[in-house]
Amino acid sequence: MNPASGLPRTVDEALLRLQERPDTVALAGCTDWMVRDRLARADAPPVIDLLAIEELHGIEEIATPPSEAKRPAGADADPTTPPPLLRIGATTTFGEIRVDRRVVEGYPILAEVASQIGSRQIQNRATLGGNLVNASPAGDSLPVLLALAAEVEIASPDGRRRIPYDAFHLGYRETALGPGELLTAVLLPPPPPHQAFRKVGTRAAVAISKVMVAMAAHSRQGRWSSMRIAAGSVAPVPMRLRAAEKVCEGAPIDVETATEAAEAAWGEVEPIDDVRSTARYRRWALSRVVRRLLLEM
Amino acid sequence: MKVHFILNGKAVEAEGRPTDRLLDVLRHVFHLTGAKEGCGEGECGACTVLLDGRTVLSCLVPLIQVDGRSVITVEGLAATEKGHAYLERFALKGGTQCGACTPGIVLSGAHLLQEHPHPSHREVAHALAGNICRCTGYQAIQRALSEEPEAVLDSTLLPAADAEREDGS
Amino acid sequence: MKHPPGILGSSPLRRDGLEKVTGAARYLDDLPAEGTWVGATVRSRHPHARIVSLRFDRTKAPADAVFVHAGDIDGVNGLQILDDRWPILASKEVHYVGEAVALVAAPTAEDALRAAAAVEVEYEQRPAVLDWEEAARNEPLYELALDEGRCEAILEAAANGDDGLILVEGEYFTGAQEHLYLETQAMLAEWVDGRLAVTGSMQCPYYVKNALQHVFSLGEDAVQVVGRYMGGAFGGKEDYPSLLAAHAALLARAARRPVRIVYDRHEDIVATTKRHPSHTRIRSAVKKDGTLVAARVDFDLDGGAYLGLSPVVLSRGILHATGPYRVPNVRIRGRVLRTDTPPSGAFRGFGAPQSQFAWERHMDRIGRRLGIDPLTLRRRNVLHPGDRLPTGQLMDASCGAAAALEEAARRGDFLRRWKKAEEDRRRDEPLGRGNRPVATGVGLSLAFHGAGFTGLGEHRMRSPVTVRLTAEGRLEILCAATEMGQGAVTVLPMLAADAAGLRIDDVLIHEPDTDVVPDSGPTVASRTTMVVGATAARAAHELVQRIVQWKEEQMGEAALRVEDSRLLGPGGEIGDFRELAREYLAAGQPDAVTVHNEPPPWQRFDEDSYHGSAYPTYSYQAQVIEVEVDTDTLQVRPTRAVAAAEVGKVLHEVQCRGQVEGGLLQAVGWALWEEMKRKDGQLLNDRMTTYIVPTFxxxxxxxxxxIEEPWEGPPHGAKGVGELPMDGPASAVCAAIENAVGIALDSIPATPERLLDHHIEAAQGGRR
Structure with missing residues (x-):
């Protein structure tokens, strides 16, 4: 506890505070939460500051628990040491993620999306955990986390648990986070060798996404395996393009596969018209970007 | 709540609600009106300040998160000898017209120059993409930052971020 | 009097530069808040409705809040611009979403918002006019016509394929544009002993003053208006500040203390004026070699709910409607249509960007039809000295259209790049099976802009400027010109110093305070440097001349002169100007000179037939703009712009470039991203998150x-430059997209969504 302000300095203290005052809002980078009018800010509920909690912050490699030390079929197997996971604390900013060596080398699409979120000023404040909990359909990092098969770590008064990202983000601005719970970290499994990402935004910077595509895959003898393709801003939550993935699975890495997957992607999304774009455009751009990324990945 | 922080190299304290915006605290409590509210939602960059040495949007920083940190505003930049010289050259080269975006632009620019003394055009564009300017078309700003002599770009450009804390907390 | 070397054409530090870069400049919202209350506005949520009831529920509002509605206006409930039918506060009906219905003020911003929430308005919705077709069926707000030659007969012949003429027809649209000045609208009003004092962010202090006199039935002496630092304007602070000033004044009267209103960004985007959307149809007759023979232009503007400045915007639009080209037979019809949307207003270019977008796209259409490249077609028709405009105006030797065209084409290597991109596109089909992720294209456009007020405007105004001596012996310019970033407070003293033989430090400029400065006219229409600056120069020259004459009489010596702030005689330096000026003042001599602008006497214009010289001179700009089109997403990235601007004479090079570069990007933004999306009269993209302006x-x-082709008039042949760069670039962007991917867009913004729609329609063998 901060002796001057009485504010929590540890996750346990924060959880206790959330139990005592269930309407308490846990603040992180605030780049979305502070965008509200003067009256809403004046009438805001009590807040705590997660940025002051050291254990929520930072990037580290952690050992894979032996029970989970399995690898995707077809990947080069190393029977001796299970590869480490990358644990990214919930309040790690995109500015930190953007330049972290382990991210840049192992998960380049995460570094890339981090560099395309808002502006430098936003990246210096916005946190990975905040992007997850905010659960916007246009949350930039979310399709990347889905493609990378990320898991999230949640702390509750009863202990900690880990769930896959797609079991976390349930609907439009709706997550699996229960009352009194905190998202504490994101865990990335060992990096897939092929990764690609594209954000189609409203302009070159400080843009909101119209369409996002993130993909990650392995390959063996010139064929795709373990393909995961995720799309953002085309549905209330980021979605896997399972038909496109299916086209790729075991298929040769070539133009025909890319084109066929693009057609499959076209057929499996139902985007909407909104202030930023049209359904027609989103579907068209999504399909073309899927093809392009498969050609370039 | 009461918060303590370093403002332009001096230890200060401010009283307010935890969700008060740093922008309002700077403007109304400390009368530092260089940082402007251009949009109030993190899109324009006119309220840019340095928080612990990094550029942030002061319209999105709640007071609760300023406690124990260091804040530098354009007034702090202007108060150092090298900062003032940098700013004067910036104006001479046409980097400011209406001036409303300028306090944010020059802080983003100063921060960039400290990290990259000879920035490429792309580096300037990336570093300043969060600062909207509606007057210049960005070209004069580009020229001003690309042509800044290296001699000014040392650590004395900005005020110290670690002034002595008076109360020792 | 000789010119001291190096004032004009040099680029001294701008007068307001240090205050702006150090954050010391105090804009309205930066003034100490103590003692002032904050005003807020209750706005219509419907595009058209009857106000059934309006009630302020004091039980829900902060105790001391004040409330003002239309019934509290005891003068005229109308904003005096060209007419006064735009209500200060809606009384019976509302005609756009965001129209002001009532006002509140309270000690703090929070309390003001709570008070606004306590105002209950009951509406009865009415059918609203929201689209072009319906607006065109109703009575227009305003109409204009211009006829030269025998246009219709020639078009008829071309339609029949007679006389070797070809008929080319096209239809063009441009959208509304938000100014997005970084400083939102801001105003502070206070009543002291029955006298109203207003200060804030405004281009035209005397417009505000006149509007306030009208609303409150006050005499000239009872209103003082002071323009402050302006955080950008671009025309958006020409008309609207008068409305805001009236609102602040109403609240200040009710609250019996100073009240300020500072819009937040959302409110500013929703409520203030925009660039007029335009719809242009062109029928033209051309020879096979591309020579223009006749053109009929039907130019419609969406004026929004009230007339505002629309007639003069329309006028400028039609006077530029055939660009800087020779078109011997012309028939132009212009209309301002009425819709239930916020009034359209002044925005950099003032109608000329809209009409010249259409014309330049039409030139490209003609070229495409005849198989003539864009440069050759323009060369064949560009205005040269000795040619005439559709108004009959004879182009003098300073007509720099061809010079600008050639310079931009050469510097931008236009023809070679354009031809290469044409070949690449034909070969690769970038949007078909072609595998190139990016297609590159280049576009060319040429436009012109008349400097100063249209027609006889400057003759009527005969703008006065006063120059007076300060006690320390410096000159001070008194005029109503305002500084919005363009650099007036720097260039005007430069011109005066140059004319008077003084160093620029010896010339000051007074803030635009209507209690002190004469009405030298609004700061609009690219007129400030050319008209007010030239007049200030004459006044400064005149005053120093009088001082010198007085000294000659005192000394009994002739042939004295002032150079570089030194008094010189035949035998050399006699003294310093400031000393001389103080001596002159001490002798009780008159300390000020007022002179009036004298437009060239030959500039005559018939406002009924639209014949004559609408402007004394024109500036010209050509640009070559290169784009990269992402063939997967149809996102367009403008990569390079080479512009050649013929501005008569460059007075302050840094500021002059700043105008061209800034205007160019504003035009590129209008061409590619900036769009006001409305549904049922509601603005959908009413925040900076969704209204997209270009970033770095x-x-x-x-x-x-x-380029410098000086005209015969002052100052030194300089022509207005503020609006010129807005006129041409949008068309060049569309031309570059066409060159890259073959989508010939005739409406902007060229968003990826619009490009896709066009591409799909073309692929389906659609209308074109």
């Missing part, structure tokens, strides 16, 4: 070449 990363690299 969106801006092309620019190369600006300034």
């Amino acid at each position: 990363l969106d801006a092309p690299e620019m190369e600006v070449h300034l």
Whole structure:
């Protein structure tokens, strides 16, 4: 506890505070939460500051628990040491993620999306955990986390648990986070060798996404395996393009596969018209970007 | 709540609600009106300040998160000898017209120059993409930052971020 | 009096530069808040409705809040612009979403918002006019016509294929544009002993003063208006500040203390004026070699709910409607249509960007039809000295249209790049099976802009400027010109110093305070440097001349002169100007000179037939803009812009370039991203998150070449430059997209969504 302000300095203290005052809002980078009018800010509920909690912050490699030390079929197997996971604390900013060596080398699409979120000023404040909990359909990092098969770590008064990202983000601005719970970290499994990402935004910077595509895959003898393709801003939550993935699975890495997957992607999304774009455009751009990324990945 | 922080190299304290915006605290409590509210939602960059040495949007920083940190505003930049010289050259080269975006632009620019003394055009564009300017078309700003002599770009450009804390907390 | 070397054409530090870069400049919202209350506005949520009831529920509002509605206006409930039918506060009906219905004020911003929430308005919705077709069926707000030659008969012949003529027809649209000045609208009003004092962010203090006199039935002496630092304007602070000033004044009267209103960004986007959307139809007759023979232009503007400045915007639009080209037979019809949307208003270019977008796209259409490249077609028709405009105006030797065209084409290597992109596109089909992720294209456009007020405007105003001596012996310019970033407070003293033989430090400029400065006219229409600056120069020259004459009489010596702030006689330096000026003042001599602008006597214009010289001179700009089109997403990235601007004479090079570069990007933004999306009269993109203006990363690299073809008039042949760069670039962007991917867009913004719609329609063998 901060002796001057009485504010929590540890996750346990924060959880206790959330139990005592269930309407308490846990603040992180605030780049979305502070965008509200003067009256809403004046009438805001009590807040705590997660940025002051050291254990929520930072990037580290952690050992894979032996029970989970399995690898995707077809990947080069190393029977001796299970590869480490990358644990990214919930309040790690995109500015930190953007330049972290382990991210840049192992998960380049995460570094890339981090560099395309808002502006430098936003990246210096916005946190990975905040992007997850905010659960916007246009949350930039979310399709990347889905493609990378990320898991999230949640702390509750009863202990900690880990769930896959797609079991976390349930609907439009709706997550699996229960009352009194905190998202504490994101865990990335060992990096897939092929990764690609594209954000189609409203302009070159400080843009909101119209369409996002993130993909990650392995390959063996010139064929795709373990393909995961995720799309953002085309549905209330980021979605896997399972038909496109299916086209790729075991298929040769070539133009025909890319084109066929693009057609499959076209057929499996139902985007909407909104202030930023049209359904027609989103579907068209999504399909073309899927093809392009498969050609370039 | 009461918060303590370093403002332009001096230890200060401010009283307010935890969700008060740093922008309002700077403007109304400390009368530092260089940082402007251009949009109030993190899109324009006119309220840019340095928080612990990094550029942030002061319209999105709640007071609760300023406690124990260091804040530098354009007034702090202007108060150092090298900062003032940098700013004067910036104006001479046409980097400011209406001036409303300028306090944010020059802080983003100063921060960039400290990290990259000879920035490429792309580096300037990336570093300043969060600062909207509606007057210049960005070209004069580009020229001003690309042509800044290296001699000014040392650590004395900005005020110290670690002034002595008076109360020792 | 000789010119001291190096004032004009040099680029001294701008007068307001240090205050702006150090954050010391105090804009309205930066003034100490103590003692002032904050005003807020209750706005219509419907595009058209009857106000059934309006009630302020004091039980829900902060105790001391004040409330003002239309019934509290005891003068005229109308904003005096060209007419006064735009209500200060809606009384019976509302005609746009965001129209002001009532006002509140309270000690703090929070309390003001709570008070606004306590105002209950009951509406009865009415059918609203929201689209072009319906607006065109109703009575227009305003109409204009211009006829020269025998246009219709020639078009008829071309339609029949007679006389070797070809008929080319096209239809063009441009959208509304938000100014997005970084400083939102802001105003402070206070009543002291029955006298009203207003200060804030405004281009035209005397417009505000006149409007306030009208609303409150006050005499000239009872209103003082002071323009402050302006955080950008671009025309958006020409008309609207008068409304805001009236609101602040009403609240200040009710609250019996100073009240300020500072819009937040959302409110500013929703409520204030925009660039007029336009719809242009062109029928033209051309020879096979591309020579223009006749053109009929039907130019419609969406004026929004009230007339505002629309007639003069329309006028400028039609006077530029055939660009800087020879078109011997012309028939132009212009209309301002009425819709239930916020009034359209002044925005950099003032109608000329809209009409010249259509014309330049039409030139490209003609070229495409005849198989003539864009440069050759323009060369064949560009205005040269001795040619005439559709108004009959004879182009003098300063007509720099061809010079600008050639310079931009050469510096931008236009023809070679254009032809290469044409070949690449035909070969690769970038949007078909072609595998190139990016297609590159280049576009060319040429436009012109008349400097100063249209027609006889400057003759009527005969703008006065006063120059007086300060006690320390410096000159001070008194005029109503305002500083919005363009650099007036720097260039005007430069011109005066140059004319008077003084160093620029010896010339000051007074803030635009209507209690002190004469009405030298509004700061609009690219007129400030050319008209007010030239007049200030004459006044300064005149005053120093009088001082010198007085000294000659005192000394009994002739042939004295002032150079570089030194008094010189035949035998050399006699003294310093400031000393001389103080001596002159001490002798009780008159300390000020007022002179009036004298437009060239030959500039005559018939406002009924639209014949004559609408402007004394024109500036010209050509640009070559290169784009990269992402063939997967149809996102367009402008990569490079080479512009050649013919501006008569460059007075302050840094500021002159700043105008061209800034205007160019504003035009590129209008061409590619900026769009006001409405549904049922509601603005959908009413925040900076969704109204997309270019960031640093969106801006092309620019190369600006300034060309000087001085006209015969003052100052030194300089022509207005503020609006010129807005006129041409949008068409060049569309031409570049066409060159890259073959989508010939005739409406902007060229968003990826619009490009896709066009592409799909074309692929389906649609209308074109």
